[in-house]
Amino acid sequence: DFYSATFRLENLAKVEQRMVESSRRYIQQGGEVPSALQSLCDSMSHPGYGAPGRMVHSPVGAYLLLRRFHRDWADIMEELPNHADVFGQAELEHSFPSAADLEGSALALLRLQGVYNLDLRSLTEGEVVMNCERSQTSTDDSERCQPVNLSRLTGQLTSLPLGVSDVFYIGNVAHKRGEFYYSAIWFNLTLTLVTQRTPSEGDPELLQVLEALGDSYSEVRTPCSSEEDLKQFVLVRNVVTGWLPDEEDPVVAKLSRRVAHITGLNTTFPTGDNFQVLNYGLGGQYEPHYDHLDDEVSRTLVQANRILTFLFYLSEVDAGGATVFTVANIAVPVVKNSAVMFENTNKALVRSGGSVHAGCPVLIGSKWVTNKWIHEVGNELQRPCGLTPEE
Ligand SMILES: O=C(O)CCC(=O)C(=O)O
Ligand SMILES: [Fe+2]
Known part of the structure; x- marks a missing residue:
């Protein structure tokens, strides 16, 4: 599996980077690609993406990498019949993450959230923020502890945000494991994100919930x-x-x-x-x-x-x-x-x-x-x- 050692994730991130570069070259040469590949390439130039090897050091970045391979890249391969010409056979010989990898990374996120009291909203933004322990809170303002934003400690550790479907998926993983406290908060956040979101022009059609x-x-x-x-x-x-x-x-x-x-x-x-x-x-x-x-x-x-x-x-x-x-x-x-x-x-x-x-x-x-x-x-x-x- 991929999620059980960070070096494997770093290698996978490098494979992805090469696949994105090949796709960009192919597009520049006038090659037709599915819109999903085009948007994946665009999102990889997002400043939040950071250096690929480094990005997987963030738990959200690692989850997203596995999600992209398990879902987005798998879809792209289906939709691009000549994918071997675009990416080269060598890249495709790497094994891709499985459903168990993705689930493992979602469970890892849930564990980190619990152990370090991570702020859920920040986590969905790709940021790692430790909330105060309840026992540390005080009514006296000067003593009140401040949340600690770890992603700000190192500029490169920011990651892309989670989508609504990721938030729902992680809630579902918690539910499957009987972690009902966590499933409830992730499901509630899914609902909040869905109802808060006002669709704007140019949105993909199904952005609202899934x-x-x-x-x-x-x-x-x-x-x-x-x-x-x-x-x-x-x-x-x-x-x-x-x-x-x-x-x-x-x-x-x-x-x-x-x-x-x-x-x-x-x-x-x-x-x-x-x-x-x-x-x-x-x-x-x-x-x-x-x-x-x-x-x-x-x-x-x-x-x-x-x-x-x-x-x-x-x-x-x-x-x-x-x-x-x-x-x-x-x-x-x-x-x-x-x-x-x-x-x-x-x-x-x-x-x-x-x-x-x-x-x-x-x-x-x-x-x-x-x-x-x-x-x-x-x-x-x-x-x-x-x-x-x-x-
Ligand atoms: O349309 C609905 O809201 C329910 C449809 C349904 O229950 C069904 O197709 O089995
Ligand atoms: Fe029904």
Whole structure:
């Protein structure tokens, strides 16, 4: 693995630097590259990037390097068929960080946050700031201790900021490890970042919640937006549904990989169903239901039952249309470019009573959503049983 020794991270950073340089040369010579590669090259000239070997000495910088390799570079390789010509075979022979590397670096961040009482907001800005110990705080101003900003000690140690999807991912890693105190604060920060952010012109489409989805959304919707496409679909409960396999378009495949990245689960078909796209009709709604299938249905599927649902909101509505969890008593408003994720079972694969949900009728507007259902078979190692049947 990469995260267990700093020298490995330094080497990886150098590999990345060479890949960026090759990309820049290729672009200068008029070569066409995916927009993700172009923006990666641009972000590498960001002053916060610093010297590559040095940057990984910052825990956020190290996490981001692994995230870029595990997610962004992996996507670029998929989208750039002649990548061996661009980067040279030698670079591609290096092994790339795995999901476990990324998770390890997220756990390392969480551990450092706990041990050194690191300020979360600063951490997301790529800065390492130690907050005061509670016992050290004093009501007397002269004695009150000051937070210590370690990134300011050495100018080069600044790192790029974390994106909203990173903050969410790290919350998810904490949750998977049962570190609920930390998962709650990272999830809360995700919500704050999402609601604070006012989209501005030129933003990638999906920046609002899962910025990592880039500008994929409008393209995903295209395959089922024409009259002709819609004819293939079946009308179910005031909603028209269609299926988008990963092979339909590289953008769809990329979205599936993104869901895998965020959930830590395998999303390849048939472990992950194809994306189901829904557009509600007049007064369109979805009655309360479990996504978890009844036993007799799930027994007919090789991939068995659905353990997790990832639901993206692809449009805004003017009024109505919230997804409501009728037992858990939670209403999720339709916010374009946001997503909601929920588990349909516990680890022992027992249906979660709280997962029952419904799509409220759309009052005014057009509601488009797409969901990815992730199944049991193919995720045995990603989501193993807990120590007790209740987990
Ligand atoms: O549209 C919604 O809000 C919910 C959709 C849903 O629950 C489903 O497709 O299973
Ligand atoms: Fe559902």
